[in-house]
Amino acid sequence: MTADNGNLLDNNAVSCPALFLTAPASNQGKTTITAALARYFTQQGKVVRVFKTDPDYLDPQILAQASKQPVEQLDIWMAGEDYCQDKLYQAAKEADLILVEGAMGMFDGDPSSADLAARFGIPMAIVMDVKGMAQTAAALAMGLANFRDDVQVAGLIANRCGSERHAELIRDALPENLPLLATLKRDEAIILPERHLGLVQAAEVKDELEERFEAAVEWLKETRDTGLLTLPKAVSFAPVKELAQADxxxxxxxxxxxxxxxxxxxxxxxxxxxxxxxxxxxxxxxxxxxxxxxxxxxxxxxxxxxxxxxxxxxxxxxxxxxxxxxxxxxxxxxxxxxxxxxxxxxxxxxxxxxxxxxxxxxxxxxxxxxxxxxxxxxxxxxxxxxxxxxxxxxxxxxxxxxxxxxxxxxxxxxxxxxxxxxxxxxxxxxxxxxxxxxxxxxxxxxxxxxxxxxxxxxxxx
The missing domain is CATH 3.40.50.880 (Class I glutamine amidotransferase (GATase) domain)
Structure with missing residues (x-):
């Protein structure tokens, strides 16, 4: 018998609310929204542990400042499944919420963000820049959500949504089992600073980031669709029976x-x-x-x-x-x-x-x-x-x-x-x-x- 995340049921398993932020492509706003969520729930008195998929140095610096907790990479190819499982298990023992930010598109790479989410049973929220489209955003989200049957999708986050009418068109086109979790307006005040290799290092713009995090929290609160502002469902994380490093x-x-x-x-x-x-x-x-x-x-x-x-x-x-x-x-x-x-x-x-x-x-x-x-x-x-x-x-x-x-x-x-x-x-x-x-x-x-x-x-x- 197995748990939802594919691990053998274990009396020592720990449950913790968890959400995996993914997207159809890069530059959809994943890091900004992950940082905003981390700061929002931290302000609620929650311990938020954030992980970043793939070998990224800059995003974790931003996310660590937003969550006020260390941020580590999760990558099945680079570190192995046991390593990733142990990191999630250890985080679940101390956290009230686990957030994982994906890389590139939902199914890009081998292993992909979807592979990691499926392996550990973490529901995914699709972040999509919906500027220039309406019902098509719903169609794309439905395609991503149904592309594989081993991936759980919690809903759609419509980023850079132009108006309530814009949001309504997307909301009405989505099926009941794929809710609109949040509609986030276009706001330049929350965009994270970048340079040629990616985001600017957090230590260089620490005070500016604090201002943007605070603005991003208010940005989240303005959404009419509040599914993103409640803790996601709990996921069971089992300990690794025998870590490879034990050998x-x-x-x-x-x-x-x-x-x-x-x-x-x-x-x-x-x-x-x-x-x-x-x-x-x-x-x-x-x-x-x-x-x-x-x-x-x-x-x-x-x-x-x-x-x-x-x-x-x-x-x-x-x-x-x-x-x-x-x-x-x-x-x-x-x-x-x-x-x-x-x-x-x-x-x-x-x-x-x-x-x-x-x-x-x-x-x-x-x-x-x-x-x-x-x-x-x-x-x-x-x-x-x-x-x-x-x-x-x-x-x-x-x-x-x-x-x-x-x-x-x-x-x-x-x-x-x-x-x-x-x-x-x-x-x-x-x-x-x-x-x-x-x-x-x-x-x-x-x-x-x-x-x-x-x-x-x-x-x-």
Whole structure:
């Protein structure tokens, strides 16, 4: 016998109201509405835990501020079903409401938002920008709701609805089993600020976001259709019988005990999965943060992580912080482990040309030049295939690199035979455009930070 979400009925299962926000496509308003709901129910005294599907860094920052709770990614391909199930179960034990924001369209990707919702029995609300259509919005919602019989759809959220007459046309065209949950008017005051890689980082516009969240709560309250303002139905979340990580040896679980990992974190470097920090700490590492923009030297550490971010927006300041550059160069020359991802890799190169075509010297611990290239870029799920093992992750960048060394390997694309992003290793440095998801392979991650099994392609730097 099974519960609604496909899990074996378990006496230890926990029930919690849950709703999955999806859409027919990107740019329909999912993040804005998810943030507004999180803040609305938080104001009601509820503990709201929000999750974001796919490897997104920026939306979780916004949603964490809106909900005043940590926000983590849920992705079956990148992390596995057991990992996702455990995260939902742990959240259900402490939350009054779980919200999950989907990615792209409802059925896009493999696995898709619909796959995740179906696997865990979470009802979906379809967010749709209805500008320029009326009854057609109902037809599209009905098509999405009936495309698969294993997906539960709670109703339609009509975003950017022009008037009550507009809402009435949509409402009357929907069947009884697919209600109109909310009709939200067009309002520029609640739109979240964006830039070339997505939303602006929450820390940069914290006060502005607070104003927009408050406006968004009032925006929600104005709807005549109030189904969105009541808690959704409860979903049963069962504990994982045997987490895959439970099979990891004690040696791996304690592999980073006594090691300190310095992590770059400021306006230039902030694309950091909370799950990655949790993974490092679970293996015994001490994590310390520093700012390549503002600090003069690295903290005392055994290994260094330069994550992605926006170095192209701060290239001048990064270049002018000569003492920090010298500190990291010395760290590299000492053969200590460094992981440089995407923006971190750009910082590691000899120079970087920013969005204004101005070239600045960077660290120079990896041969090559980096340059921004406007709106063209690369994105997608990939597995890093390296001597330490295989670690899943993704690429998302609008820059290019040139004159780099021979790579030690390439990313393996999720659904395409062409080689993915190049991966470089020399001395203790591992650099790539790939953003790695550490929980997908803790043993390989530990080896990266311990400097084990490196293929040193160049000892000349």
């Amino acid at each position: 990891i040896t004690t040696e791996v679980q304690q592999s980073l005990v006594g090691k300190t990992i310095a992590v770059a974190k400021d306006a230039a470097f902030s694309f950091i999965y909370d799950a990655n920090l949790i993974a490092l700490k679970s293996m015994g590492a001490k994590v310390v943060f520093f700012s390549p923009l503002n600090d003069s030297a690295l903290p005392e550490a055994d290994a260094l992580w330069l994550p992605g971010g926006y170095p192209e927006l701060h290239a001048k300041a990064l270049s002018e912080n000569v003492s920090m550059r010298q500190s990291i160069q010395g760290f590299y020359q000492a053969g200590k482990s460094i992981l440089a991802e995407c923006g971190g890799m750009l910082y590691s190169l000899e120079d970087l040309t920013d969005l204004n075509d101005v070239c600045y010297p960077m660290l120079g611990i990896l041969e090559g030049q980096g340059a921004m290239r406007g709106k063209r870029g690369c994105q997608g799920m990939q597995t890093a295939v390296i001597p330490q093992g295989e670690i899943r992750g993704h690429a998302h960048h609008r820059s290019r690199s040139a004159n780099t060394p021979e790579p030690v390997g390439h990313g393996r694309r999720q659904r395409h035979p062409a080689p993915g992003e190049a991966i470089y290793q020399q001395k203790g440095l591992t650099a790539s455009y790939l953003h790695l998801f550490f929980p997908s392979n803790l043993e390989a991650t530990a080896k990266l930070f311990l400097g084990e099994s490196f293929t040193c392609l160049s000892e000349t730097k």
